[in-house]
Amino acid sequence: MNTQVCIAGIPFKNPVMTASGTFGSGMEYEEFVDLNRLGAVVTKGVSNVPWPGNPTPRVAETYGGMLNAIGLQNPGIDLFIKRDLAFLKKYDTRVIVNVCGKSVEEYLEVVEKLSDQDVDLLEINVSCPNVKEGAIAFGQDVKALSAITKAVKEKAKQPVIMKLSPNVTDIKELAKAAEASGADAVSLINTITGMKIDIRKRCFALANKTGGLSGPAIKPVAVRMVYEAAHAVKIPVIGMGGIATAEDAIEFIMAGATAVAVGAMNFHDPYTTIKVIEGIEAFMREEKITDLESIRGCVN
Amino acid sequence: MAKEKQTAAVIRQECIATDIYSMWIETSIADVSHPGQFISVYPKDRSKLLPRPISICETAPGRLRIVYRIAGSGTAEFAGYKSGDPIEILGPLGNGFPLDGQDALLIGGGIGIPPMLSLAKALPGKKTVVAGYKSELFLTEDFAGHADLWIATEDGSSGTKGTVLNAIRENHLTGSVIYACGPMPMLKAVKEYAIEQGIPAWISLEERMACGVGACLGCVVKTTGKDEHSNVNNARICKDGPVFDAKEVDLT
Numbered sequence: 365m366n367t368q369v370c371i372a373g374i375p376f377k378n379p380v381m382t383a384s385g386t387f388g389s390g391m392e393y394e395e396f397v398d399l400n401r402l403g404a405v406v407t408k409g410v411s412n413v414p415w416p417g418n419p420t421p422r423v424a425e426t427y428g429g430m431l432n433a434i435g436l437q438n439p440g441i442d443l444f445i446k447r448d449l450a451f452l453k454k455y456d457t458r459v460i461v462n463v464c465g466k467s468v469e470e471y472l473e474v475v476e477k478l479s480d481q482d483v484d485l486l487e488i489n490v491s492c493p494n495v496k497e498g499a500i501a502f503g504q505d506v507k508a509l510s511a512i513t514k515a516v517k518e519k520a521k522q523p524v525i526m527k528l529s530p531n532v533t534d535i536k537e538l539a540k541a542a543e544a545s546g547a548d549a550v551s552l553i554n555t556i557t558g559m560k561i562d563i564r565k566r567c568f569a570l571a572n573k574t575g576g577l578s579g580p581a582i583k584p585v586a587v588r589m590v591y592e593a594a595h596a597v598k599i600p601v602i603g604m605g606g607i608a609t610a611e612d613a614i615e616f617i618m619a620g621a622t623a624v625a626v627g628a629m630n631f632h633d634p635y636t637t638i639k640v641i642e643g644i645e646a647f648m649r650e651e652k653i654t655d656l657e658s659i660r661g662c663v664n
Numbered sequence: 665m666a667k668e669k670q671t672a673a674v675i676r677q678e679c680i681a682t683d684i685y686s687m688w689i690e691t692s693i694a695d696v697s698h699p700g701q702f703i704s705v706y707p708k709d710r711s712k713l714l715p716r717p718i719s720i721c722e723t724a725p726g727r728l729r730i731v732y733r734i735a736g737s738g739t740a741e742f743a744g745y746k747s748g749d750p751i752e753i754l755g756p757l758g759n760g761f762p763l764d765g766q767d768a769l770l771i772g773g774g775i776g777i778p779p780m781l782s783l784a785k786a787l788p789g790k791k792t793v794v795a796g797y798k799s800e801l802f803l804t805e806d807f808a809g810h811a812d813l814w815i816a817t818e819d820g821s822s823g824t825k826g827t828v829l830n831a832i833r834e835n836h837l838t839g840s841v842i843y844a845c846g847p848m849p850m851l852k853a854v855k856e857y858a859i860e861q862g863i864p865a866w867i868s869l870e871e872r873m874a875c876g877v878g879a880c881l882g883c884v885v886k887t888t889g890k891d892e893h894s895n896v897n898n899a900r901i902c903k904d905g906p907v908f909d910a911k912e913v914d915l916t
Contacts, residue, residue, distance in 0.1 A: 388879040392903065395666040416896040421872040423882035425714045430874060437881045439895030579713045631875040632713045634669060
């Protein structure tokens with residue numbers, strides 16, 4: 365049985381990754397999950413300098429999901445390289461570093477510092493809805509997305525994944541723009557901008573007022589967008605959004621995703637990634653599938 | 665033993681005050697937990713993604729007790745569990761209280777009182793507990809034999825009328841170290857009092873959490889100095905806390 369997938373010429377032992385921001389750099393989950401079994405660890409977004417993030421409350425539960433407005437709190441690239449990347453070196457898994465910034469220059473500073481590091485791919489976060497400058501501003505406009513993709517591709521020593529936002533009118537246009545500007549892959553969806561109001565206190569549930577919706581509630585939206593993106597571009601699509609089970613992951617693969625990522629469900633069950641990997645293998649045995657590639661995009 | 669998520673069994677549960685429930689759970693987590701730590705409890709209702717963090721009230725070999733308040737439909741679900749029912753939990757989580765205090769003043773407010781019980785049982789030396797309630801008392805008998813108990817109620821129906829600080833001043837209570845858990849206004853007042861008296865204080869904080877294990881950065885508190893993990897002035901309540909040296913957190 366072959367569960368191996370390939371992105372930008374790089375083989376992954378299986379298609380199951382962690383979604384950025386839901387798994388730290390793996391340190392907090394190593395006592396639950398053998399990181400060696402993951403297709404890849406995708407780290408929480410890292411910027412050129414430490415970012416303090418948003419005020420609390422930063423999270424709120426919603427029906428079948430959650431809102432978050434962490435605001436990309438991170439320790440900055442220097443400590444990240446020294447501590448988090450050093451930690452990940454112990455494991456036989458692919459490392460994808462999620463990069464964030466407020467300006468093109470800030471993204472490039474991080475990309476350059478990662479150029480001589482043991483990192484397999486970069487995921488450029490142009491879709492976080494919770495910071496005022498940068499991030500999503502680059503992901504909602506075809507011209508801005510094209511410009512940052514080109515700029516990153518010029519500097520990057522590793523293949524580049526552009527992480528796309530669902531908060532757009534036509535995901536196909538953004539996916540095509542990323543591909544035309546040299547992206548090696550796209551990943552989607554980031555969270556959907558949402559809001560929750562505490563009716564007893566008559567205030568917003570999140571200090572940031574709005575937050576990003578994730579969890580099983582968003583899965584049908586994510587499957588639809590992955591399907592649209594996968595049919596609009598030739599580069600690989602990494603699908604995510606509410607994956608809780610192997611069945612969910614297989615939906616994304618049948619919609620056209622080369623790989624998938626588990627996000628908010630890590631908070632519900634720290635063993636979710638491993639259950640998804642084992643469930644995909646069980647599904648392949650049941651359905652007599654020898655190569656996962658044979659079902660990718662099979663729904664047309 | 666490392667932390668693990670497990671399906672444990674409810675031994676028994678009772679309502680001990682309006683909306684306050686006491687549940688004993690059979691679990692191996694009991695044997696590796698420390699006073700001041702908490703567990704994540706997962707609703708079975710799958711429309712609810714996130715666990716509810718609940719402090720450990722006390723432990724016995726192979727079993728632990730939680731005392732919690734119904735705050736929404738998740739905790740209302742837990743309140744319906746009967747003897748023998750399965751319960752999904754993860755733990756033990758957080759750091760817990762340091763146990764080096766002699767002549768300790770333990771201050772609990774409302775649903776912050778339960779963790780003071782395991783602490784009172786574990787601490788050596790003299791222990792004075794000050795428990796603050798709105799009106800209705802709970803857990804008061806459990807402290808017998810473990811600590812001297814002083815009570816404050818907002819309506820004056822028992823003990824000192826007012827807050828835990830009123831009870832402390834009125835009864836000239838003191839100690840060489842303070843441990844506190846309760847609502848934020850109480851913790852702010854305790855911090856001020858500790859600074860004024862020059863007494864070290866350990867306070868247990870709460871915040872909306874998602875993962876409970878330190879990964880999501882949902883439940884941070886501002887720190888007075890740069891935090892080693894975050895590299896900014898933010899510590900994770902679930903992982904670096906919930907217990908902090910009062911001087912090291914900015915509660916303003």
